[in-house]
Amino acid sequence: MNIYIQIHPKDNVLVALKDLPAGQTIDFNGDSFNLLNNVPAKHKFTITDIAEGGSITMYGVLVGKATAEIPKGGIITTRNLVHDANAFHDQDAAFQWQAPDITRWSGKHFMGYHRKDGQVGTRNYWLVIPMVFCENRNVNVIKTAFEKGLGFAPEEVYNNQVLELVDLYKGGNIEGIKTYRPQAVQNNQHKSSVFPNIDGIKFLVHEGGCGGTRQDAQALCNLLAGYIHHPNVAGATVLSLGCQHAQVSLLQQALNKLNPANDKPLLIYEQQHAPSEFDMLSKAIRETFLALIDANKQERQPAPLSKIVLGLECGGSDGFSGISANPAIGHTSDLIVALGGTTILSEFPELCGVEQELINRCENSAVSDKFIQIMRAYEKQAMAVGSGFYMNPSPGNIKDGLITDAIKSAGAAKKGGTSPVVDVLDYTEYVRKPGLNLLCTPGNDVESTSAEVGSGANIVLFTTGLGTPTGNPIAPVIKLATNSVLAFKMSDIIDINTGSIIEGSKTIEEMGEEILDEVIDIASGKKYTKAELLHQDDFIPWKRGVSL
Known part of the structure; x- marks a missing residue:
């Protein structure tokens, strides 16, 4: 295993791939020098003397400016380096790309849920969404009812641990509580025996919808519309209070832009227009259950890999x-x-x-x-x-x-x-x-x-x-x-x-x-x-x- 790496030929620092002690000899590009500091794995050290105000380059680009002189073999830290970056401007020239060889995946597919608008899902979920934080409690009421009733609820591992601790306490076994070590339980994907083609019901509680700017309310409606329109979603149940900035009409407008056909089931309930909270929740549960019957009819079918939409996150x-x-x-x-x-x-x-x-x-x-x-x-x-x-x-x-x-x-x-x-x-x-x-x-x-x-x-x-x-x-x-x-x-x-x-x-x-x-x-x-x-x-x- 190498002990360091230069990421780009233009870089004037190397990255330690393991902990390196001060005095370690570094042989690089025909040059030999010793480290002046202990350099922990993942950190960087210079391959040339850097004057105060000098530039540090990594990945071939400017990444910082030295606030003090950094001798060759010195570690870079927050004490001797601050952020600096190159300015940017219009395109320099047309871009040419050499695509990788994809022969290995030619003709391959994945098994997904085909939606009417042409998108393909990797999962099949039903959503329950509040338009405003005031409805979070009601969403959680529906969550408890459906997860327990349909078998989607995770195993109550931690609840059981508390019950065991209660038993020890009631028995006067304080020392037993101090040494208590529960047995780890393997996590499993919980599929419903009632609706085997549905991966679950998901509940998107949030703290928005009112009290902020109208722009934030619109952005929230756009985001929720994106989730309802998403290929992994079969349909949605929406709970609204009625008076909030994030109006149901804004959500519907956002959905119309994404899919003018409006061919995905959407169940909407507004509490201020309902006879009672109990009536609204009971109706929402009943009608959602009926919608799940239809959602369960969808099955995985072969889909080309071109239908994958991959998020890249760190x-x-x-x-x-x-x-x-x-x-x-x-x-x-x-x-x-x-x-x-x-x-x-x-x-x-x-x-x-x-x-x-x-x-x-x-x-x-x-x-x-x-x-x-x-x-x-x-x-x-x-x-x-x-x-x-x-x-x-x-x-x-x-x-x-x-x-x-x-x-x-x-x-x-x-x-x-x-x-x-x-x-x-x-x-x-x-x-x-x-x-x-x-x-x-x-x-x-x-x-x-x-x-x-x-x-x-x-x-x-x-x-x-x-x-x-x-x-x-x-x-x-x-x-x-x-x-x-x-x-x-x-x-x-x-x-x-x-x-x-x-x-x-x-x-x-x-x-x-x-x-x-x-x-x-x-x-x-x-x-x-x-x-x-x-x-x-x-x-x-x-x-x-x-x-x-």
Whole structure:
């Protein structure tokens, strides 16, 4: 195994692939020097003297400016480096792409749910949605009733543990409580014996719908419309209070734009117009049950791989993210695009510093102009509240080697592979074109994943170097570890280990191909992700405005 890597020939730093002690001799490109500091795995050290104010280059782009002199062999840290990135402008030249070989997948398919509008789902869910937070309790009442009645509820493992602790307490066995160790239970996908073709009923509670700007209410309605229109959804039950900003009429208008045929069942209940809460909930449960009978008639059928819409996401990133997992799913993205499918790259604050590369990959000037406009507007909005993209890295990111936002961004952008950018979508816009799409979202893991699915992703690849349990209510989220230590330590939430790239036993291309095979199996319902088995149903709309 190599002990360091230079990511790009232009880089003036190397990345430690294992913990390296001060004094370690580094032989690189015919030069030999000693490390001046202990360099933990994932962190970077210089291969030349860097003067104060000098530039640090990684992934072939500017990622920071030295705030103090950094001698050759010195570690870069927050004490000697700050964020810096190149400016961006219009496209330099037309982009040429060399697509990967897809012969291996020629004629292959996945088993999916074909919808009337031509989309194909990887799961078959029914949704229950509140238009406003005031209805969250009522949604949870319906959730309890249906999950217990139909067998979708997860096993009450933790409830049983509390009951066992109660028994120990009642018996006066305090020492027994202190040493109590429950037996782990294997998580299983809970299918209903009543409706075997339905993967579950999902409940999208949220804290929006009123009290914010009208723009936020409209964005929420657009996002909810994207979830109802989604190919993994058979239909939806909607609960409204009646007086909120997020009116049912706004939701219906958003749905009409996505699907003018209105051929998906939608059940709407407004509490302020109902005789009583009991009457409304009883009616909603009865009519939803009748709708489930029809939804259960849908069965999986063969679908071309071009019907896969792949979300590309990362969270809890580390210094290996841009070396292993991110470029691996970037290759998977390229394969999907070459097969005629669609991929979505989001988290605009984590594209800071690589804008020009993406601009140059845009299919035409209309696409690149929209990207430039959204990026500049987003940065301006962040600066208006005393922040900026430079503040994006979290303490965990920094601790594990992502010292500046540009370092984080240059690695994060690798999730988008090398294919042309066919479209740029603002938040809640739905995908229209096959190929690589850029979607404006924040860097927040759950807000971004929620948005990718709301824009049509029927499966999501989620890379992590530190470990995060993020999932989604309606789309399978495949969790990929950037390193083997994490994959072993958090095996209960990790689906795929890309640490073999760091260890040198697999190439990025080999790993990307293995990931695609896993995507096909999970899309077909042959396998379920760890997030699905744990019922990790994270959903957070992005609130871009202020509370009023």
